[in-house]
Amino acid sequence: MNDEQKIKYKRTNTRPVKVGDVIIGGDSPITVQSMAKVPTTDVSAVLDQCERVFRAGGDIFRVSIPDSDSADALKEIVKHSPIPIVADIHFDYRLALESLKSGAHKLRINPGNIGFSERVKIIAKEAKSRNVPIRIGVNSGSIPKDILEKYGKPDARALLESAEREIIILQEIGFEDIIVSLKSTVPQITRAANVMFAQKYDYPLHLGITESGFGYQGIVSSSTGLAIILDSGIGNTIRVSLTESPETEIRIGREILRSMGLRRYGIRLISCPICARCKVQLKYIAERIWNNIKDMDEDITVAVMGCEVNGPGEARFADIGVACGDKVGLIFKNGEPIKKVKDSEIIAALLDEINELIDTPR
Ligand code: SF4
Structure with missing residues:
Protein backbone atom coordinates (compact mmCIF):
# COMPACT_ATOMS: atom_id res chain seq x y z
CA MET A 1 0.00 0.00 0.00
CA ASN A 2 1.52 3.36 -1.03
CA ASP A 3 1.41 6.57 1.01
CA GLU A 4 -1.57 7.96 -0.86
CA GLN A 5 -3.55 4.79 -0.22
CA LYS A 6 -2.58 4.86 3.46
CA ILE A 7 -4.02 8.35 3.71
CA LYS A 8 -7.24 7.28 2.06
CA TYR A 9 -7.41 4.15 4.17
CA LYS A 10 -7.44 6.16 7.38
CA ARG A 11 -10.92 6.28 8.91
CA THR A 12 -12.34 8.62 11.50
CA ASN A 13 -11.72 7.12 14.93
CA THR A 14 -14.27 4.51 15.86
CA ARG A 15 -14.35 1.86 18.51
CA PRO A 16 -13.87 -1.74 17.29
CA VAL A 17 -16.94 -3.95 17.47
CA LYS A 18 -16.62 -7.72 17.17
CA VAL A 19 -19.08 -9.64 14.99
CA GLY A 20 -18.21 -13.33 15.32
CA ASP A 21 -14.54 -13.37 14.31
CA VAL A 22 -14.77 -10.20 12.20
CA ILE A 23 -13.99 -6.74 13.59
CA ILE A 24 -15.94 -3.72 12.37
CA GLY A 25 -14.33 -0.36 13.11
CA GLY A 26 -11.12 0.43 14.95
CA ASP A 27 -8.11 -0.12 12.70
CA SER A 28 -9.74 -2.98 10.81
CA PRO A 29 -10.18 -2.97 7.04
CA ILE A 30 -13.59 -1.95 5.76
CA THR A 31 -15.72 -5.07 5.48
CA VAL A 32 -18.22 -5.94 2.75
CA GLN A 33 -21.52 -7.64 3.42
CA SER A 34 -24.63 -8.86 1.69
CA MET A 35 -27.96 -10.40 2.53
CA ALA A 36 -29.90 -13.59 1.74
CA LYS A 37 -32.59 -13.18 -0.89
CA VAL A 38 -34.46 -16.42 -0.26
CA PRO A 39 -36.75 -17.47 2.62
CA THR A 40 -34.68 -17.98 5.77
CA THR A 41 -36.55 -21.21 6.42
CA ASP A 42 -35.05 -22.62 3.21
CA VAL A 43 -31.80 -23.35 4.97
CA SER A 44 -30.00 -25.01 2.05
CA ALA A 45 -30.83 -22.10 -0.28
CA VAL A 46 -29.61 -19.59 2.33
CA LEU A 47 -26.40 -21.53 2.86
CA ASP A 48 -25.88 -21.75 -0.89
CA GLN A 49 -26.09 -17.94 -1.17
CA CYS A 50 -23.92 -17.56 1.91
CA GLU A 51 -21.26 -19.84 0.41
CA ARG A 52 -21.31 -17.86 -2.85
CA VAL A 53 -20.94 -14.63 -0.88
CA PHE A 54 -18.01 -16.11 1.01
CA ARG A 55 -16.34 -17.28 -2.21
CA ALA A 56 -16.84 -13.83 -3.75
CA GLY A 57 -14.96 -12.36 -0.77
CA GLY A 58 -17.84 -11.28 1.47
CA ASP A 59 -17.08 -10.82 5.16
CA ILE A 60 -20.54 -10.93 6.77
CA PHE A 61 -23.95 -12.30 5.73
CA ARG A 62 -27.37 -11.14 6.90
CA VAL A 63 -30.69 -12.97 6.95
CA SER A 64 -34.19 -11.64 7.59
CA ILE A 65 -36.11 -13.03 10.55
CA PRO A 66 -39.78 -12.41 9.74
CA ASP A 67 -41.13 -15.18 12.00
CA SER A 68 -40.33 -17.77 14.61
CA ASP A 69 -39.59 -20.50 12.07
CA SER A 70 -36.92 -18.27 10.54
CA ALA A 71 -35.36 -17.64 13.95
CA ASP A 72 -35.29 -21.40 14.47
CA ALA A 73 -33.75 -22.01 11.01
CA LEU A 74 -30.96 -19.66 12.03
CA LYS A 75 -29.42 -22.40 14.20
CA GLU A 76 -28.46 -24.51 11.18
CA ILE A 77 -27.44 -21.46 9.16
CA VAL A 78 -25.07 -20.23 11.88
CA LYS A 79 -23.71 -23.74 12.37
CA HIS A 80 -22.70 -24.17 8.73
CA SER A 81 -21.91 -20.62 7.62
CA PRO A 82 -18.26 -19.81 6.87
CA ILE A 83 -18.80 -16.15 7.86
CA PRO A 84 -20.67 -14.36 10.69
CA ILE A 85 -24.45 -14.21 10.42
CA VAL A 86 -26.56 -11.15 11.20
CA ALA A 87 -30.24 -11.51 12.13
CA ASP A 88 -32.39 -8.73 10.68
CA ILE A 89 -35.29 -7.96 13.02
CA HIS A 90 -38.34 -5.79 12.48
CA PHE A 91 -41.51 -5.28 14.54
CA ASP A 92 -41.25 -8.15 17.02
CA TYR A 93 -38.61 -7.98 19.76
CA ARG A 94 -39.21 -11.63 20.62
CA LEU A 95 -37.72 -12.65 17.28
CA ALA A 96 -34.51 -10.89 18.33
CA LEU A 97 -34.41 -12.97 21.51
CA GLU A 98 -35.04 -16.17 19.58
CA SER A 99 -32.33 -15.25 17.08
CA LEU A 100 -29.85 -14.70 19.88
CA LYS A 101 -30.67 -18.15 21.24
CA SER A 102 -30.07 -19.55 17.73
CA GLY A 103 -26.56 -18.13 17.76
CA ALA A 104 -26.80 -14.95 15.65
CA HIS A 105 -23.46 -13.13 15.63
CA LYS A 106 -25.10 -9.72 15.38
CA LEU A 107 -28.60 -8.23 15.45
CA ARG A 108 -29.92 -5.51 13.22
CA ILE A 109 -32.92 -3.73 14.66
CA ASN A 110 -34.97 -0.93 13.16
CA PRO A 111 -35.73 1.91 15.59
CA GLY A 112 -38.84 2.78 13.62
CA ASN A 113 -40.69 -0.39 14.38
CA ILE A 114 -39.41 -2.28 17.43
CA GLY A 115 -41.60 -0.27 19.77
CA PHE A 116 -41.20 0.55 23.47
CA SER A 117 -37.79 1.25 24.88
CA GLU A 118 -38.31 -1.52 27.43
CA ARG A 119 -38.40 -4.04 24.60
CA VAL A 120 -35.17 -2.68 23.16
CA LYS A 121 -33.59 -2.98 26.60
CA ILE A 122 -34.70 -6.60 26.91
CA ILE A 123 -33.03 -7.34 23.56
CA ALA A 124 -29.88 -5.46 24.53
CA LYS A 125 -29.52 -7.20 27.91
CA GLU A 126 -29.72 -10.60 26.24
CA ALA A 127 -27.29 -9.53 23.48
CA LYS A 128 -24.88 -8.17 26.08
CA SER A 129 -24.86 -11.43 28.00
CA ARG A 130 -23.87 -13.19 24.76
CA ASN A 131 -21.36 -10.54 23.56
CA VAL A 132 -23.46 -9.96 20.46
CA PRO A 133 -23.44 -6.45 18.95
CA ILE A 134 -26.48 -4.60 17.70
CA ARG A 135 -26.76 -2.50 14.56
CA ILE A 136 -29.24 0.30 14.82
CA GLY A 137 -30.37 0.39 11.21
CA VAL A 138 -32.19 3.60 10.33
CA ASN A 139 -33.84 3.79 6.91
CA SER A 140 -35.51 6.83 5.38
CA GLY A 141 -38.57 4.68 4.69
CA SER A 142 -39.14 3.77 8.34
CA ILE A 143 -38.38 6.84 10.45
CA PRO A 144 -40.43 6.89 13.71
CA LYS A 145 -43.67 8.78 13.10
CA ASP A 146 -43.11 11.57 15.61
CA ILE A 147 -39.61 12.31 14.28
CA LEU A 148 -40.92 12.40 10.73
CA GLU A 149 -43.62 14.86 11.80
CA LYS A 150 -41.04 17.00 13.59
CA TYR A 151 -38.85 17.44 10.49
CA GLY A 152 -41.56 17.07 7.87
CA LYS A 153 -39.45 14.76 5.72
CA PRO A 154 -36.86 11.99 6.14
CA ASP A 155 -33.87 14.32 6.01
CA ALA A 156 -30.45 13.89 7.61
CA ARG A 157 -31.58 15.32 10.96
CA ALA A 158 -34.48 12.87 11.07
CA LEU A 159 -32.17 9.94 10.34
CA LEU A 160 -29.71 11.07 13.01
CA GLU A 161 -32.36 11.64 15.68
CA SER A 162 -33.86 8.20 15.00
CA ALA A 163 -30.48 6.59 15.68
CA GLU A 164 -29.80 8.77 18.71
CA ARG A 165 -33.04 7.80 20.35
CA GLU A 166 -32.03 4.16 20.19
CA ILE A 167 -28.44 4.80 21.24
CA ILE A 168 -29.66 6.49 24.42
CA ILE A 169 -31.77 3.46 25.28
CA LEU A 170 -28.84 1.09 24.78
CA GLN A 171 -26.45 3.34 26.70
CA GLU A 172 -28.85 3.43 29.64
CA ILE A 173 -28.13 -0.23 30.26
CA GLY A 174 -24.41 0.11 29.49
CA PHE A 175 -24.62 -1.49 26.05
CA GLU A 176 -21.83 -0.14 23.84
CA ASP A 177 -21.31 -2.79 21.13
CA ILE A 178 -23.24 -0.61 18.74
CA ILE A 179 -22.99 -0.22 14.99
CA VAL A 180 -25.16 2.35 13.24
CA SER A 181 -26.45 2.78 9.73
CA LEU A 182 -28.23 5.85 8.41
CA LYS A 183 -29.58 5.14 4.96
CA SER A 184 -31.56 7.22 2.54
CA THR A 185 -32.33 6.66 -1.12
CA VAL A 186 -30.82 10.12 -1.68
CA PRO A 187 -27.00 9.90 -1.53
CA GLN A 188 -26.55 13.50 -0.32
CA ILE A 189 -28.91 12.93 2.61
CA THR A 190 -27.12 9.70 3.50
CA ARG A 191 -23.79 11.51 3.39
CA ALA A 192 -25.00 14.43 5.52
CA ALA A 193 -26.47 12.10 8.14
CA ASN A 194 -23.30 10.02 8.36
CA VAL A 195 -21.03 13.07 8.58
CA MET A 196 -23.18 14.54 11.37
CA PHE A 197 -23.11 11.21 13.18
CA ALA A 198 -19.33 10.73 12.85
CA GLN A 199 -18.74 14.20 14.32
CA LYS A 200 -20.65 13.22 17.43
CA TYR A 201 -20.10 9.49 18.05
CA ASP A 202 -17.33 6.90 17.76
CA TYR A 203 -19.59 3.94 16.98
CA PRO A 204 -18.67 2.24 13.69
CA LEU A 205 -20.80 3.07 10.69
CA HIS A 206 -22.38 0.63 8.29
CA LEU A 207 -22.84 2.39 4.95
CA GLY A 208 -25.34 1.79 2.22
CA ILE A 209 -27.56 3.59 -0.24
CA THR A 210 -30.84 1.90 0.40
CA GLU A 211 -32.89 0.30 -2.37
CA SER A 212 -30.55 1.35 -5.15
CA GLY A 213 -32.37 -0.67 -7.80
CA PHE A 214 -30.63 -2.83 -10.38
CA GLY A 215 -28.39 -2.76 -13.44
CA TYR A 216 -26.30 0.29 -14.30
CA GLN A 217 -28.56 2.65 -12.39
CA GLY A 218 -28.21 0.72 -9.14
CA ILE A 219 -24.47 0.23 -9.50
CA VAL A 220 -23.81 3.89 -10.27
CA SER A 221 -26.14 5.11 -7.53
CA SER A 222 -24.49 2.84 -4.94
CA SER A 223 -20.95 3.57 -6.11
CA THR A 224 -21.26 7.34 -6.18
CA GLY A 225 -23.26 7.44 -2.96
CA LEU A 226 -20.81 5.28 -1.05
CA ALA A 227 -17.75 6.96 -2.56
CA ILE A 228 -18.65 10.46 -1.38
CA ILE A 229 -18.98 9.16 2.18
CA LEU A 230 -16.01 6.80 2.16
CA ASP A 231 -13.81 9.55 0.80
CA SER A 232 -14.56 11.60 3.94
CA GLY A 233 -12.90 8.85 6.00
CA ILE A 234 -16.31 7.66 7.19
CA GLY A 235 -17.61 4.09 7.01
CA ASN A 236 -16.40 0.80 8.47
CA THR A 237 -18.54 -1.76 6.68
CA ILE A 238 -20.56 -1.48 3.47
CA ARG A 239 -23.48 -3.16 1.83
CA VAL A 240 -24.35 -2.44 -1.79
CA SER A 241 -28.14 -2.90 -1.90
CA LEU A 242 -29.16 -4.04 -5.36
CA THR A 243 -31.93 -6.04 -6.96
CA GLU A 244 -29.21 -8.50 -7.95
CA SER A 245 -27.63 -11.64 -6.46
CA PRO A 246 -25.85 -11.36 -3.08
CA GLU A 247 -22.50 -12.24 -4.66
CA THR A 248 -22.98 -9.45 -7.22
CA GLU A 249 -23.43 -7.03 -4.33
CA ILE A 250 -20.18 -8.30 -2.81
CA ARG A 251 -18.24 -8.01 -6.07
CA ILE A 252 -19.42 -4.44 -6.59
CA GLY A 253 -18.71 -3.54 -2.96
CA ARG A 254 -15.19 -4.89 -3.24
CA GLU A 255 -14.64 -3.03 -6.51
CA ILE A 256 -15.75 0.22 -4.88
CA LEU A 257 -13.24 -0.26 -2.06
CA ARG A 258 -10.52 -1.41 -4.44
CA SER A 259 -11.01 1.48 -6.85
CA MET A 260 -10.75 3.95 -3.96
CA GLY A 261 -7.59 2.29 -2.62
CA LEU A 262 -9.41 1.43 0.61
CA ARG A 263 -8.81 -2.30 0.39
CA ARG A 264 -6.61 -4.48 -1.77
CA TYR A 265 -8.18 -7.60 -3.21
CA GLY A 266 -6.01 -9.79 -5.41
CA ILE A 267 -4.48 -8.51 -8.61
S1 SF4 B 1 -4.06 4.94 -26.45
FE1 SF4 B 1 -5.26 6.77 -26.00
S2 SF4 B 1 -6.41 6.13 -24.21
FE2 SF4 B 1 -4.71 4.68 -24.35
S3 SF4 B 1 -3.02 5.57 -23.16
FE3 SF4 B 1 -2.78 6.33 -25.23
S4 SF4 B 1 -3.82 8.30 -25.20
FE4 SF4 B 1 -4.56 7.16 -23.44
Whole structure:
Protein backbone atom coordinates (compact mmCIF):
# COMPACT_ATOMS: atom_id res chain seq x y z
CA MET A 1 0.00 0.00 0.00
CA ASN A 2 1.52 3.36 -1.03
CA ASP A 3 1.41 6.57 1.01
CA GLU A 4 -1.57 7.96 -0.86
CA GLN A 5 -3.55 4.79 -0.22
CA LYS A 6 -2.58 4.86 3.46
CA ILE A 7 -4.02 8.35 3.71
CA LYS A 8 -7.24 7.28 2.06
CA TYR A 9 -7.41 4.15 4.17
CA LYS A 10 -7.44 6.16 7.38
CA ARG A 11 -10.92 6.28 8.91
CA THR A 12 -12.34 8.62 11.50
CA ASN A 13 -11.72 7.12 14.93
CA THR A 14 -14.27 4.51 15.86
CA ARG A 15 -14.35 1.86 18.51
CA PRO A 16 -13.87 -1.74 17.29
CA VAL A 17 -16.94 -3.95 17.47
CA LYS A 18 -16.62 -7.72 17.17
CA VAL A 19 -19.08 -9.64 14.99
CA GLY A 20 -18.21 -13.33 15.32
CA ASP A 21 -14.54 -13.37 14.31
CA VAL A 22 -14.77 -10.20 12.20
CA ILE A 23 -13.99 -6.74 13.59
CA ILE A 24 -15.94 -3.72 12.37
CA GLY A 25 -14.33 -0.36 13.11
CA GLY A 26 -11.12 0.43 14.95
CA ASP A 27 -8.11 -0.12 12.70
CA SER A 28 -9.74 -2.98 10.81
CA PRO A 29 -10.18 -2.97 7.04
CA ILE A 30 -13.59 -1.95 5.76
CA THR A 31 -15.72 -5.07 5.48
CA VAL A 32 -18.22 -5.94 2.75
CA GLN A 33 -21.52 -7.64 3.42
CA SER A 34 -24.63 -8.86 1.69
CA MET A 35 -27.96 -10.40 2.53
CA ALA A 36 -29.90 -13.59 1.74
CA LYS A 37 -32.59 -13.18 -0.89
CA VAL A 38 -34.46 -16.42 -0.26
CA PRO A 39 -36.75 -17.47 2.62
CA THR A 40 -34.68 -17.98 5.77
CA THR A 41 -36.55 -21.21 6.42
CA ASP A 42 -35.05 -22.62 3.21
CA VAL A 43 -31.80 -23.35 4.97
CA SER A 44 -30.00 -25.01 2.05
CA ALA A 45 -30.83 -22.10 -0.28
CA VAL A 46 -29.61 -19.59 2.33
CA LEU A 47 -26.40 -21.53 2.86
CA ASP A 48 -25.88 -21.75 -0.89
CA GLN A 49 -26.09 -17.94 -1.17
CA CYS A 50 -23.92 -17.56 1.91
CA GLU A 51 -21.26 -19.84 0.41
CA ARG A 52 -21.31 -17.86 -2.85
CA VAL A 53 -20.94 -14.63 -0.88
CA PHE A 54 -18.01 -16.11 1.01
CA ARG A 55 -16.34 -17.28 -2.21
CA ALA A 56 -16.84 -13.83 -3.75
CA GLY A 57 -14.96 -12.36 -0.77
CA GLY A 58 -17.84 -11.28 1.47
CA ASP A 59 -17.08 -10.82 5.16
CA ILE A 60 -20.54 -10.93 6.77
CA PHE A 61 -23.95 -12.30 5.73
CA ARG A 62 -27.37 -11.14 6.90
CA VAL A 63 -30.69 -12.97 6.95
CA SER A 64 -34.19 -11.64 7.59
CA ILE A 65 -36.11 -13.03 10.55
CA PRO A 66 -39.78 -12.41 9.74
CA ASP A 67 -41.13 -15.18 12.00
CA SER A 68 -40.33 -17.77 14.61
CA ASP A 69 -39.59 -20.50 12.07
CA SER A 70 -36.92 -18.27 10.54
CA ALA A 71 -35.36 -17.64 13.95
CA ASP A 72 -35.29 -21.40 14.47
CA ALA A 73 -33.75 -22.01 11.01
CA LEU A 74 -30.96 -19.66 12.03
CA LYS A 75 -29.42 -22.40 14.20
CA GLU A 76 -28.46 -24.51 11.18
CA ILE A 77 -27.44 -21.46 9.16
CA VAL A 78 -25.07 -20.23 11.88
CA LYS A 79 -23.71 -23.74 12.37
CA HIS A 80 -22.70 -24.17 8.73
CA SER A 81 -21.91 -20.62 7.62
CA PRO A 82 -18.26 -19.81 6.87
CA ILE A 83 -18.80 -16.15 7.86
CA PRO A 84 -20.67 -14.36 10.69
CA ILE A 85 -24.45 -14.21 10.42
CA VAL A 86 -26.56 -11.15 11.20
CA ALA A 87 -30.24 -11.51 12.13
CA ASP A 88 -32.39 -8.73 10.68
CA ILE A 89 -35.29 -7.96 13.02
CA HIS A 90 -38.34 -5.79 12.48
CA PHE A 91 -41.51 -5.28 14.54
CA ASP A 92 -41.25 -8.15 17.02
CA TYR A 93 -38.61 -7.98 19.76
CA ARG A 94 -39.21 -11.63 20.62
CA LEU A 95 -37.72 -12.65 17.28
CA ALA A 96 -34.51 -10.89 18.33
CA LEU A 97 -34.41 -12.97 21.51
CA GLU A 98 -35.04 -16.17 19.58
CA SER A 99 -32.33 -15.25 17.08
CA LEU A 100 -29.85 -14.70 19.88
CA LYS A 101 -30.67 -18.15 21.24
CA SER A 102 -30.07 -19.55 17.73
CA GLY A 103 -26.56 -18.13 17.76
CA ALA A 104 -26.80 -14.95 15.65
CA HIS A 105 -23.46 -13.13 15.63
CA LYS A 106 -25.10 -9.72 15.38
CA LEU A 107 -28.60 -8.23 15.45
CA ARG A 108 -29.92 -5.51 13.22
CA ILE A 109 -32.92 -3.73 14.66
CA ASN A 110 -34.97 -0.93 13.16
CA PRO A 111 -35.73 1.91 15.59
CA GLY A 112 -38.84 2.78 13.62
CA ASN A 113 -40.69 -0.39 14.38
CA ILE A 114 -39.41 -2.28 17.43
CA GLY A 115 -41.60 -0.27 19.77
CA PHE A 116 -41.20 0.55 23.47
CA SER A 117 -37.79 1.25 24.88
CA GLU A 118 -38.31 -1.52 27.43
CA ARG A 119 -38.40 -4.04 24.60
CA VAL A 120 -35.17 -2.68 23.16
CA LYS A 121 -33.59 -2.98 26.60
CA ILE A 122 -34.70 -6.60 26.91
CA ILE A 123 -33.03 -7.34 23.56
CA ALA A 124 -29.88 -5.46 24.53
CA LYS A 125 -29.52 -7.20 27.91
CA GLU A 126 -29.72 -10.60 26.24
CA ALA A 127 -27.29 -9.53 23.48
CA LYS A 128 -24.88 -8.17 26.08
CA SER A 129 -24.86 -11.43 28.00
CA ARG A 130 -23.87 -13.19 24.76
CA ASN A 131 -21.36 -10.54 23.56
CA VAL A 132 -23.46 -9.96 20.46
CA PRO A 133 -23.44 -6.45 18.95
CA ILE A 134 -26.48 -4.60 17.70
CA ARG A 135 -26.76 -2.50 14.56
CA ILE A 136 -29.24 0.30 14.82
CA GLY A 137 -30.37 0.39 11.21
CA VAL A 138 -32.19 3.60 10.33
CA ASN A 139 -33.84 3.79 6.91
CA SER A 140 -35.51 6.83 5.38
CA GLY A 141 -38.57 4.68 4.69
CA SER A 142 -39.14 3.77 8.34
CA ILE A 143 -38.38 6.84 10.45
CA PRO A 144 -40.43 6.89 13.71
CA LYS A 145 -43.67 8.78 13.10
CA ASP A 146 -43.11 11.57 15.61
CA ILE A 147 -39.61 12.31 14.28
CA LEU A 148 -40.92 12.40 10.73
CA GLU A 149 -43.62 14.86 11.80
CA LYS A 150 -41.04 17.00 13.59
CA TYR A 151 -38.85 17.44 10.49
CA GLY A 152 -41.56 17.07 7.87
CA LYS A 153 -39.45 14.76 5.72
CA PRO A 154 -36.86 11.99 6.14
CA ASP A 155 -33.87 14.32 6.01
CA ALA A 156 -30.45 13.89 7.61
CA ARG A 157 -31.58 15.32 10.96
CA ALA A 158 -34.48 12.87 11.07
CA LEU A 159 -32.17 9.94 10.34
CA LEU A 160 -29.71 11.07 13.01
CA GLU A 161 -32.36 11.64 15.68
CA SER A 162 -33.86 8.20 15.00
CA ALA A 163 -30.48 6.59 15.68
CA GLU A 164 -29.80 8.77 18.71
CA ARG A 165 -33.04 7.80 20.35
CA GLU A 166 -32.03 4.16 20.19
CA ILE A 167 -28.44 4.80 21.24
CA ILE A 168 -29.66 6.49 24.42
CA ILE A 169 -31.77 3.46 25.28
CA LEU A 170 -28.84 1.09 24.78
CA GLN A 171 -26.45 3.34 26.70
CA GLU A 172 -28.85 3.43 29.64
CA ILE A 173 -28.13 -0.23 30.26
CA GLY A 174 -24.41 0.11 29.49
CA PHE A 175 -24.62 -1.49 26.05
CA GLU A 176 -21.83 -0.14 23.84
CA ASP A 177 -21.31 -2.79 21.13
CA ILE A 178 -23.24 -0.61 18.74
CA ILE A 179 -22.99 -0.22 14.99
CA VAL A 180 -25.16 2.35 13.24
CA SER A 181 -26.45 2.78 9.73
CA LEU A 182 -28.23 5.85 8.41
CA LYS A 183 -29.58 5.14 4.96
CA SER A 184 -31.56 7.22 2.54
CA THR A 185 -32.33 6.66 -1.12
CA VAL A 186 -30.82 10.12 -1.68
CA PRO A 187 -27.00 9.90 -1.53
CA GLN A 188 -26.55 13.50 -0.32
CA ILE A 189 -28.91 12.93 2.61
CA THR A 190 -27.12 9.70 3.50
CA ARG A 191 -23.79 11.51 3.39
CA ALA A 192 -25.00 14.43 5.52
CA ALA A 193 -26.47 12.10 8.14
CA ASN A 194 -23.30 10.02 8.36
CA VAL A 195 -21.03 13.07 8.58
CA MET A 196 -23.18 14.54 11.37
CA PHE A 197 -23.11 11.21 13.18
CA ALA A 198 -19.33 10.73 12.85
CA GLN A 199 -18.74 14.20 14.32
CA LYS A 200 -20.65 13.22 17.43
CA TYR A 201 -20.10 9.49 18.05
CA ASP A 202 -17.33 6.90 17.76
CA TYR A 203 -19.59 3.94 16.98
CA PRO A 204 -18.67 2.24 13.69
CA LEU A 205 -20.80 3.07 10.69
CA HIS A 206 -22.38 0.63 8.29
CA LEU A 207 -22.84 2.39 4.95
CA GLY A 208 -25.34 1.79 2.22
CA ILE A 209 -27.56 3.59 -0.24
CA THR A 210 -30.84 1.90 0.40
CA GLU A 211 -32.89 0.30 -2.37
CA SER A 212 -30.55 1.35 -5.15
CA GLY A 213 -32.37 -0.67 -7.80
CA PHE A 214 -30.63 -2.83 -10.38
CA GLY A 215 -28.39 -2.76 -13.44
CA TYR A 216 -26.30 0.29 -14.30
CA GLN A 217 -28.56 2.65 -12.39
CA GLY A 218 -28.21 0.72 -9.14
CA ILE A 219 -24.47 0.23 -9.50
CA VAL A 220 -23.81 3.89 -10.27
CA SER A 221 -26.14 5.11 -7.53
CA SER A 222 -24.49 2.84 -4.94
CA SER A 223 -20.95 3.57 -6.11
CA THR A 224 -21.26 7.34 -6.18
CA GLY A 225 -23.26 7.44 -2.96
CA LEU A 226 -20.81 5.28 -1.05
CA ALA A 227 -17.75 6.96 -2.56
CA ILE A 228 -18.65 10.46 -1.38
CA ILE A 229 -18.98 9.16 2.18
CA LEU A 230 -16.01 6.80 2.16
CA ASP A 231 -13.81 9.55 0.80
CA SER A 232 -14.56 11.60 3.94
CA GLY A 233 -12.90 8.85 6.00
CA ILE A 234 -16.31 7.66 7.19
CA GLY A 235 -17.61 4.09 7.01
CA ASN A 236 -16.40 0.80 8.47
CA THR A 237 -18.54 -1.76 6.68
CA ILE A 238 -20.56 -1.48 3.47
CA ARG A 239 -23.48 -3.16 1.83
CA VAL A 240 -24.35 -2.44 -1.79
CA SER A 241 -28.14 -2.90 -1.90
CA LEU A 242 -29.16 -4.04 -5.36
CA THR A 243 -31.93 -6.04 -6.96
CA GLU A 244 -29.21 -8.50 -7.95
CA SER A 245 -27.63 -11.64 -6.46
CA PRO A 246 -25.85 -11.36 -3.08
CA GLU A 247 -22.50 -12.24 -4.66
CA THR A 248 -22.98 -9.45 -7.22
CA GLU A 249 -23.43 -7.03 -4.33
CA ILE A 250 -20.18 -8.30 -2.81
CA ARG A 251 -18.24 -8.01 -6.07
CA ILE A 252 -19.42 -4.44 -6.59
CA GLY A 253 -18.71 -3.54 -2.96
CA ARG A 254 -15.19 -4.89 -3.24
CA GLU A 255 -14.64 -3.03 -6.51
CA ILE A 256 -15.75 0.22 -4.88
CA LEU A 257 -13.24 -0.26 -2.06
CA ARG A 258 -10.52 -1.41 -4.44
CA SER A 259 -11.01 1.48 -6.85
CA MET A 260 -10.75 3.95 -3.96
CA GLY A 261 -7.59 2.29 -2.62
CA LEU A 262 -9.41 1.43 0.61
CA ARG A 263 -8.81 -2.30 0.39
CA ARG A 264 -6.61 -4.48 -1.77
CA TYR A 265 -8.18 -7.60 -3.21
CA GLY A 266 -6.01 -9.79 -5.41
CA ILE A 267 -4.48 -8.51 -8.61
CA ARG A 268 -5.57 -5.12 -9.87
CA LEU A 269 -5.56 -4.50 -13.64
CA ILE A 270 -5.34 -0.98 -14.98
CA SER A 271 -6.03 -0.65 -18.71
CA CYS A 272 -6.55 2.42 -20.83
CA PRO A 273 -9.88 3.12 -22.57
CA ILE A 274 -8.19 3.10 -26.06
CA CYS A 275 -8.20 5.97 -28.55
CA ALA A 276 -6.88 6.76 -32.03
CA ARG A 277 -3.29 6.76 -30.77
CA CYS A 278 -3.39 3.06 -29.96
CA LYS A 279 -1.57 0.89 -32.55
CA VAL A 280 -2.09 -2.56 -30.98
CA GLN A 281 -5.12 -4.80 -30.24
CA LEU A 282 -5.30 -3.43 -26.70
CA LYS A 283 -8.75 -4.73 -25.76
CA TYR A 284 -7.73 -8.24 -26.82
CA ILE A 285 -4.47 -8.02 -24.88
CA ALA A 286 -6.14 -6.63 -21.75
CA GLU A 287 -8.88 -9.28 -21.84
CA ARG A 288 -6.39 -12.11 -22.26
CA ILE A 289 -4.27 -10.82 -19.40
CA TRP A 290 -7.32 -10.32 -17.18
CA ASN A 291 -8.66 -13.81 -17.86
CA ASN A 292 -5.31 -15.26 -16.84
CA ILE A 293 -4.84 -13.27 -13.66
CA LYS A 294 -8.28 -12.42 -12.29
CA ASP A 295 -8.37 -15.30 -9.81
CA MET A 296 -4.85 -14.79 -8.51
CA ASP A 297 -4.70 -13.75 -4.90
CA GLU A 298 -1.56 -11.62 -5.12
CA ASP A 299 -1.40 -8.02 -4.02
CA ILE A 300 0.03 -6.56 -7.24
CA THR A 301 -1.01 -4.05 -9.90
CA VAL A 302 -0.72 -4.71 -13.63
CA ALA A 303 -1.05 -1.91 -16.22
CA VAL A 304 -1.90 -2.42 -19.90
CA MET A 305 -1.64 0.93 -21.69
CA GLY A 306 -2.17 1.88 -25.32
CA CYS A 307 0.48 4.48 -26.10
CA GLU A 308 3.26 6.76 -24.95
CA VAL A 309 0.92 9.50 -23.63
CA ASN A 310 -0.04 7.92 -20.30
CA GLY A 311 1.45 4.48 -20.88
CA PRO A 312 4.94 4.83 -19.39
CA GLY A 313 3.60 6.73 -16.37
CA GLU A 314 0.98 4.12 -15.48
CA ALA A 315 3.22 1.17 -16.38
CA ARG A 316 5.95 2.60 -14.17
CA PHE A 317 3.55 3.02 -11.25
CA ALA A 318 2.31 -0.58 -11.54
CA ASP A 319 4.27 -3.64 -10.43
CA ILE A 320 4.18 -4.99 -13.99
CA GLY A 321 3.09 -2.96 -17.00
CA VAL A 322 3.24 -2.44 -20.70
CA ALA A 323 3.25 0.84 -22.59
CA CYS A 324 2.42 0.00 -26.18
CA GLY A 325 3.75 1.77 -29.27
CA ASP A 326 3.53 1.11 -33.00
CA LYS A 327 3.12 -2.70 -33.00
CA VAL A 328 5.45 -2.99 -30.00
CA GLY A 329 5.19 -3.02 -26.25
CA LEU A 330 7.67 -1.69 -23.70
CA ILE A 331 7.47 -3.94 -20.62
CA PHE A 332 7.96 -2.40 -17.17
CA LYS A 333 8.73 -4.20 -13.95
CA ASN A 334 8.89 -2.57 -10.52
CA GLY A 335 8.91 0.87 -12.11
CA GLU A 336 11.67 0.25 -14.68
CA PRO A 337 11.50 -0.55 -18.42
CA ILE A 338 13.03 -4.01 -18.87
CA LYS A 339 12.43 -4.98 -22.50
CA LYS A 340 10.68 -4.15 -25.75
CA VAL A 341 8.67 -6.90 -27.49
CA LYS A 342 6.59 -7.25 -30.67
CA ASP A 343 2.83 -6.76 -30.20
CA SER A 344 2.25 -10.49 -30.77
CA GLU A 345 4.54 -11.24 -27.81
CA ILE A 346 3.08 -8.77 -25.29
CA ILE A 347 0.64 -11.20 -23.64
CA ALA A 348 3.23 -13.94 -23.11
CA ALA A 349 5.85 -11.45 -21.92
CA LEU A 350 3.50 -9.87 -19.38
CA LEU A 351 2.30 -13.23 -18.06
CA ASP A 352 5.92 -14.44 -17.71
CA GLU A 353 6.84 -11.37 -15.72
CA ILE A 354 3.71 -11.59 -13.55
CA ASN A 355 4.39 -15.24 -12.74
CA GLU A 356 8.03 -14.53 -11.99
CA LEU A 357 7.10 -11.64 -9.70
CA ILE A 358 4.60 -13.81 -7.84
CA ASP A 359 7.18 -16.60 -7.42
CA THR A 360 9.81 -14.19 -6.09
CA PRO A 361 9.72 -13.89 -2.29
CA ARG A 362 9.04 -10.25 -1.35
S1 SF4 B 1 -3.02 5.57 -23.16
FE1 SF4 B 1 -2.78 6.33 -25.23
S2 SF4 B 1 -4.06 4.94 -26.45
FE2 SF4 B 1 -4.71 4.68 -24.35
S3 SF4 B 1 -6.41 6.13 -24.21
FE3 SF4 B 1 -4.56 7.16 -23.44
S4 SF4 B 1 -3.82 8.30 -25.20
FE4 SF4 B 1 -5.26 6.77 -26.00
